[in-house]
Amino acid sequence: MAEDADPARKSIGARRNPDSAGAILEAAEAVLVEAGYAGFSIEAVARRARAGKPTIYRWWPSKAALLLEVYQRGKRVDVPDTGGLEEDLVGFLKNLFQHWRETSSGSVFRSLVAEAQSDDAAALALADYALGRRSHTGQIVERAKARGEIPPDVDSALVADLIASYAWKHLLTNRLDEDEATIRKAVAYVMRGIAAPCR
Numbered sequence: 001m002a003e004d005a006d007p008a009r010k011s012i013g014a015r016r017n018p019d020s021a022g023a024i025l026e027a028a029e030a031v032l033v034e035a036g037y038a039g040f041s042i043e044a045v046a047r048r049a050r051a052g053k054p055t056i057y058r059w060w061p062s063k064a065a066l067l068l069e070v071y072q073r074g075k076r077v078d079v080p081d082t083g084g085l086e087e088d089l090v091g092f093l094k095n096l097f098q099h100w101r102e103t104s105s106g107s108v109f110r111s112l113v114a115e116a117q118s119d120d121a122a123a124l125a126l127a128d129y130a131l132g133r134r135s136h137t138g139q140i141v142e143r144a145k146a147r148g149e150i151p152p153d154v155d156s157a158l159v160a161d162l163i164a165s166y167a168w169k170h171l172l173t174n175r176l177d178e179d180e181a182t183i184r185k186a187v188a189y190v191m192r193g194i195a196a197p198c199r
Helices: 018-035 042-049 053-059 063-073 085-102 105-115 120-146 156-172 180-192
Strands: none
Touching (some): 018 042, 018 053, 042 053
């Protein structure tokens, strides 16, 4: 019997069936827990979900795209709204480091970043994800603009990139136990710059 003719699966078209998509994502999470990133494959996910590989590739064009959705599905990082930009950014970084440190998400994302260096599909999926994250983190900066805390011409996306660069560097070098004082210093540099004031 052809794989796509399996009666145990619901018929699936180009639009995602929520139940089937959920089953595939749950299967992907289970395979990841059991086999790790190195042992993760679309074939293993298809077997566990009782889904056809063409269906999975129709909804997720690459292994990296599927893994990124698994990563986002499990991501629980609070974004503080303290009324002050500096405290918001410090809190965000602390929460992100804790999440990466205490769940499997950190190792998954680190592996995805590494794979993106040599795999075009992974690089594209990661770039799409980073674009969305830049907008999300940039909202912290936009809130500060609305409060009149920072000038309206500050580039929110660039600030978000600076914060993400700091976070990704710590993830990739496995330094997620950074102390709060150092995180505060980094955020202060972003907030105030490092050049001496003109006299």
